[in-house]
Amino acid sequence: MSNSRYITDIPDIAIIDTQAQHLDASHYVGIYQFDSGDQISVTAIEGQLYWRGTDSPEIALHRIFNSEFAPDLHIIFNLSPQEIAESLTLIQRGKQEQTAQRVSD
Structure with a gap:
């Protein structure tokens, strides 16, 4: 979808503004x-x-929002916003540490 965008420098995490839609x-x-x-x-x-996953954000959104076209889709459990925020923080921190280590090598 054209209004999805990547956050940070991690390509497999992206956001969409649902209020606009x-x-x-x-x-x-x-x-x-x-x-x-x-x-x-x-x-x-x-x-x-x-969201974060193995699909590109655009494909992921299409599959989720158009679930009638994705009969193989199953929600396995819900996460709280706090849990995802913590996950994003950990992922960002790990990415920064990897970058710092590459610079120091």
Whole structure:
């Protein structure tokens, strides 16, 4: 989708502003598992969806928002916004540490 955008420098985390699309963000929060083994984590923070997974953000959104086209989609459990925020922080910190280590090598 054209209005998705990447956050930080981590390509597999992106957000979408659900308020601009008049969507109920909380409806989409959860961990999605596909029969193919792909997994997508989605949460809502202040009206925006954050997700991370093996699909590109555009494909992930298409599969989630158009679930009638994705019969292999299963929500396996819900995450709280705090849990996802903590996950994002840990991922960012890990990425920064990797970069710092590369610079010091």
